[in-house]
Amino acid sequence: MTGEKIRILIVEDHQIVADGLASLLNNESDMRVVGHVRSVAESVAQAAVLSPDVAILDFRLDDGTGADAGSAIREMRPEAKLIFLTRDDSAAAQLAAVQVGASAFIHKSKAAADLVNAVRVAAAGGTLINPLAIASLLNTHRDLDRQRESVTARENEVLHLMAEGLSSREIACRLGISYATVRSHVRSVSSKLAVHSKLQALVRARELALID
Secondary structure, eight states: TTSSSSSEEEESHHHHHHHHHHHHHHHTTEEEEEEEEHHHHHHHHHHHHHSSEEEOOOSSEEEEEHHHHHHHOOOOHHTOOEEEEESOHHHHHHHHHHHHHHHEETTTOOOOHHHHHHHHHHHOOOOOHHHHHHHHHHOOOOHHHHHHHHHHHHHHHHHHHHEEEEEHHHHHHHHHHHOHHHHHHHHHHHTTTTTTTTTHHOOOOOOHHSSO
């Protein structure tokens, strides 16, 4: 790539953020933003046409995740490097990024210079993701799988109804079971998810993708 500008595709559903990134990167003498897309679907359509060297991806998109978009881009252009720039720095998001071959995972609170550096490192074939961090993420993933698999079908039903805003008595009526049984399910799932309240249980269940 010597003498050529790094071709960058921005995958971001907020226009003002995309405009800011384009302005930042186009000011670098060795970079050029070749396009901006807002969704996974647009990523598929534009990756082959625009031939990016580096894709900068938000993790949360309207029709999927940045990992979905990254996977689609790599299918069309395997040599493209992926940089995630997002506010979602959960273990699940980081693991998904690693699984699609991300070169860097950057929180949006970081300085602009961090992103510029990451683009150069990624384009040169390097990575800013520490191998130890990857190992930790994989261990976390296994732990999350164990938690997810420990929740029974009935407990999952109770979680979904809790997410709808139903009280324990209303859940009992809906499922045709006793109030005491519902309370038992809530205690059991709270123990399995290592939380101490219904609200915490719902937050944890969403992190584990047990509920939407």
